[in-house]
Amino acid sequence: MGTVYRKTEKGQTEIATRQNHLTLKLRSALIMVDGKRTDEELMRMIAPPAEEALQTLLADGYIEVIGVTAGRAASARPAAEEGPSTLPPAPHKPVEALRQQAVRFMSEQLGPLGDNLAVKMEKAKSWEELHPLLVMAHRYIADNRGAATADAFRAAFLE
Structure with missing residues (x-):
């Protein structure tokens, strides 16, 4: 299963203004979060330790979970679009x-x-x-x- 993230308003503001002065590594990871890629895909793109970077962004409110895919071949649509039956x-x-x-x-x-x-x-x-x-x-x-x-x-x- 893969988790899909999107930037929160705080994350979007950080990309636009750099007001919180994220490290280059965290900023790069934040830029890659697009609401479509799963965490598995993101971890292949982000420099190690990628999982730690995603968790920091999540914990600090820059990104949020919007869906979970059933597998690699499954759609990564956000849960909100799929409805409660998912x-x-x-x-x-x-x-x-x-x-x-x-x-x-x-x-x-x-x-x-x-x-x-x-x-x-x-x-x-x-x-x-x-x-x-x-x-x-x-x-x-x-x-x-x-x-x-x-x-x-x-x-x-x-x-």
């Missing part, structure tokens, strides 16, 4: 409980590496806001803790 059904647990458990799991597995994403997850008020962040957390866990831990996360929060 999200899996909301879990039977209240979103607040699910969010708290997911943040705890992620913090235990990733420590400070997951802090930026945990902050975003804590702000999610609905399943529509939380789901793309859970997908992103799953990818982080897979990349940093391995498939078995990522599978446990997916089973607990995405299925």
Whole structure:
């Protein structure tokens, strides 16, 4: 699965004015975010550590998640354009409980590496806001803790 980002108003302002004086690396990464490319595509284009650059831009409010693709061949249209049917059904647990458990799991597995994403997850008020962040957390866990831990996360929060 790939996550699609777009620039926020703050990101667009930064490109136009350079008011926050982003580093060259972060500014270059921000320029590449176009609302069409997945994080996988962006990470091939951005100098290492690309994932860290995207997470910094996300945590600092320069970019936001607008969709999750089902696979490499899937369309990268934003979730808002696809409608509510593209999200899996909301879990039977209240979103607040699910969010708290997911943040705890992620913090235990990733420590400070997951802090930026945990902050975003804590702000999610609905399943529509939380789901793309859970997908992103799953990818982080897979990349940093391995498939078995990522599978446990997916089973607990995405299925």
